[in-house]
Amino acid sequence: MGNLRTALLAWVGARGTGRRFVMRVEDIDAARSSHASGERQLEDLAALGLDWDELYWQSEAPTRHQQALERLLAGGHVFECYCSRREIREAASAPHVPPGFYPGTCLHLTEGERQTARERLAAAGRAPALRLRGGETWRVHDLYAGDVEGTVDHLVLRRGDGQLAYNLVCVVDDGDEGVDQVVRGADLLSAAPAQAYLAHLLGLPKVVEYAHVPLVLGPSGARLAKRDGAVTLRQLREGGMSVGDVVGMIAASLGFEGVDSASGLLEEMAASPGKHPLAGIGEREWTFHPHQCSQAD
Secondary structure, eight states, X not given: OHHHHHHHHHHHHHHTTTOOOEEEEOOOOTTTOOHHHHHHHHHHHHHHTOOOSEEEEGGGOHHHHHHXXXXXXXXXXXXXXXXXXXXXXXXXXXXXXXXXXXXXXXXXXXXXXXXXXXXXXXXXTOOOEEEEOOOOEEEEEETXXXXXXXXXXXXXXXXXXXXXXXXXXXXXXXXXXXXXXXXXXXXXXGGHHHHXXXXXXXXXXXXXXXXXXXXXXXXXXXXXXXXGSOOSHHHHHHTTOOHHHXXXXXXXXXXXXXXOSHHHHHHHHTOSTTXXXXXXXXXXXXXXOGGGOSTTO
16 A cells, blocks of 8 residues: 555656656565566556556666666775674664664775685675675755765675665666656655765766655554465455555545545546645655545545
8 A cells, every 4th residue: 555655646746847758677686586577567557547658677777777787896996704693783783874774894904804704704605795885975955854964884785695786776777777767665764865975976967856755554553564364456446445445545644535536536636736636745654554445435
């Protein structure tokens, strides 16, 4: 439900400002996604009434992603990391390290220390990860939060298993696909400065507008998760709800009553001349109770 609500808002944001709507299936991690699950998600979005001008599958562009990493390597913006997750977790508890940040353990190693660490990992059947040399302060502008400034973390760009990381590939894809408006969940706001910095290093076009929309919460007050019950369109329809019911429920959570279609929501949200169609919903988190969603209710 959270993804449906965010996708609907992204569609309104694009259509309401005269932009193309680019759909990207982020299936770069084969262990967590499949083509079949991507197709189901697209079917759900189409059922809601969303249309798109271009469709991309992230997994189909490995060459572009790898070339971007090589440019960063050539520019001296990358270092090898030999830490295990446990080592990072223990070091990150130091008082000088911002919460959630990499503590910089491998950032300033000598060549001899790096070689020793490589050999240690190789003996264990592992390879080093590659991280961005962060530490810069970068700023982006968000439709709701205003100017957001953050210190760029030493982000993982390639994992030890060779998998390129989301933070790199999404930045490359946004630049290559001409994306200048990013609409996504508010939980990703803190990642925006680092991603904008990465785009800068790669010489990619700047994202003009960020809109980190409020989240859908479960009954516990945490972000809605699968364990909360019927949270997909398919599950809700199997429970007796129509697509119009689902759109109406999402629209009501945004303050618009009597709306039962995506086009109707776009019309309502874009009704004020000169006003951004996504304005006014910046603090409307929605607590969703799956057990209450049935046609009988």
